[in-house]
Amino acid sequence: MRFSKLNLDDKIGIAQTAIENVRRRSYIMERIGAYEYNEERLDEGTGLIERIDKLSLDWNAAQSEKQLATRRLREAWDQSASMYKKTRQVARMVFRKQPHQMRALALENATARSLAKYLEETNQFYTNALADPEIPENLSRFGISTARLKQEKRLLRELE
Structure with missing residues (x-):
């Protein structure tokens, strides 16, 4: 399935897995370093994922309150x-x-x-x-x- 067709949760999961794989395997970091990916950019990505998770939880809580x-x-x-x-x-x-x-x-x-x-x-x-x-x-x-x-x-x- 094309990445553009995936839902937001799947895209976030893929990004999270990619960041974890880069951090666990140094040879991947060496290869993507040429594209200006470094620890700082990985931290930025992790921060964005955490922010999205929090916003998602807040939104779900608001939806639950609205339904109730x-x-x-x-x-x-x-x-x-x-x-x-x-x-x-x-x-x-x-x-x-x-x-x-x-x-x-x-x-x-x-x-x-x-x-x-x-x-x-x-x-x-x-x-x-x-x-x-x-x-x-x-x-x-x-x-x-x-x-x-x-x-x-x-x-x-x-x-x-």
Whole structure:
């Protein structure tokens, strides 16, 4: 395989092996000395390899943190969405003939799919549901108390 087609890890491995071989075998050093390779250049190459290794480790750690944060966000979103879906279904049934409440609770449209729109929609729902005492009163007949609405809004705040 051509050197240019190799991935970065393979290229670094080849360079590291070449440097180690030159250091272990003096006859190789004698032959490449004509091309201005000396101990100083080998040290420079070793330094570059060490720097690349450190940068690679740092990058991998950052990627792991990013994946973990994404997983946590997704889990929190799923939990919030599950609770919101149930509460929203009950609210749609309770207020289906009351257009003012339907608008106030953002029940007229389909649930948003993007996180930004979801947060906007759910924030409107919980803020307006808790602001109007009539809404929790009507929902409480179906097992959705003010405390539950507040708990779901807290979950939403954690997601933000």
